[in-house]
Amino acid sequence: AADSSWVNSGNNAFIGITGAFDVTGTNAMNSNVVKNISRTNPGTSAAFTGIRVARGNVLAGNNMVGDSSDASKSIYTNGASTTTGIEITNSVANAAVVVQNNYVSNLTSFGNTAGNKLRGISYSNTSTGNTVPVTISGNRIFDLASYSNATGFAAGEQAVTGIFANPNSSSVAYSPVSINNNVIFQLKAYSLADTATLATGIFLNNVSGSVNANRVYNIRNYSSRNDGINPAVATGILFRATDQLVLSNNMIVAGTDTADNIEYIGIWNPYSGAGAALYHNSVAIKGYNYSGVPSYAFFRGNNNSSDLINTPVSGNNNIFFTERVSVNGYAIGNTSSASANGFGVQGWNNNAYYNYIDANKTGIWNGVAGDLFTFKANSLKDSASVYTFVAFANTATGDLHLVAPSVGNLTLAGVRVSIVSKDFDNETRNSTPYIGADENTGTPVPVKLTAFNAHAVKNDVLVSWITASERNVSHFVVEASTDGKRFEPVGEAKARGNSSSSVRYTFTHVNAQQAMNGAMVVYYRLTSTDKDGSNEQSKLVRVTFDAAQKILDAVVAYPNPFNNAVTLTIPATESTSAELVLTDLQGRVVATQRYALTAGSNEVSLDQLDGLKQGIYFVKLTASGESKVIKLVKN
16 A cells, blocks of 8 residues: 555454465565555454564565655554554464564544554564563654554553554563664654553563663653652553663653653552663753643652552663753652662662752652662762753754763763663673763773772871772872861872773872871872873762771772672781672672781782673671771672
């Protein structure tokens, strides 16, 4: 049905093209066009499917459902049933299905009923026991409009969805998917009543696998509903019951520069599942709302404060940014009134947050709203996360690449996540990566200071610092002060200059207390100077001269988080021995090593740790009759 107009009024299902193939070899469904179709029957059996992958190993690519350039030659339906551009209902377990580089656009479903659903690409596999990922990649899905009255975030209740992944869960609870590099925009839910409809870019349920480098923006909901407890919603990515699902490098913009009463959510987890991880996503919320309907860049909850969401989630290096003018707009939210279970169970840190309107509403945790410091205190996460403005290329088109002044901004230096080695553009990430989906490889972060410590060791002060990366760095200056305001240089160290791996530096301030006129408290800071003369200053570190102070207080562990090894810097006043014992959260010993120490500063390593699972560990150091426990995080 390419160029001639075709109208059908029957109350029966319509499928443009069906592919049912063998499970061996690769079968192609390529370069087909389904468009210029009008389905006028309002019945419950008048479902529409442009292309269906029904069976076997299939590559469906470069197809067009709807007309991407001429809306007058597109697809219109009017039934109380589902309209789908491309549907995967493969009835054979472990079939290799790839749906890539297709256009699904200008589809409109007029049925003003709860039975009307509109989906760009749908994966609802009828087979069980799947272990081979279904790949949905490189597709463009846009200009989908639904007049549905469907409500709720349960599977299948969305008025309009760009990519709908809800495979069979009767045998294997979570089927693997690879949903990557898709562009989804201009999805619209036009409810003709006061209903809590939902428009979503990507819907995920009963799946594991990866959702990477997708761009989702301009997801709209035009419902007249004005209800903060059960609102109409537009969201970029919604994940429900998932396991070992990794969301990474996605660029999501929710909301536009208009005023409405819609709840906009960038990434939404409204239902408890088995696990998900969020790494290097960039999310921005826009628009205006004055009625109290909330919005979130990342939201863990379903607006019912009595419901506990206990999905184990972890996350690092995400940007959660909101500039929505709203009395209840947040960068991050967990709204359960009960204690949150599973949040950051394997780490939630090194994220960047910003609320353009009100810093005191950066986050909400179990009903308590506040700035980032308040959120950190309540959630016990995000210890190294930052509050900072982020400049994006063009939020109107979902382009969340970094631009000045965010390019080269030291505040946006993240930590390396081993499973996310590429960025949104498939460029290799720097050893010290940028936070967010975009890695600006042309302008790496100049210097990333991952640790700066100072400890009294008898009459001296041992100052140490670690850089994760350096670019055109000239030297470091150690400065000291007795009041924390007026500093004087006490030492200098030449920088490595350019480095993509961790570098450790030490400096001993000899007879420090005497040199600082007998002060009982001395403050230290570090200034790094680049070869162009620009400089950055570290945080202040306070040292107290106390006869009871332990020498092991000066121990430093790096890198932390670690991948396959961790190094400890241990001072000693004489030759002695040291024992390191590494345990997991359950107290089980996973590694033990002994070392000989000499007087001065010693470096010892726990290596061959790459076989450890991700999570939290503790290393106990015993030396010179003292002991110290340090918390470590395994990437």
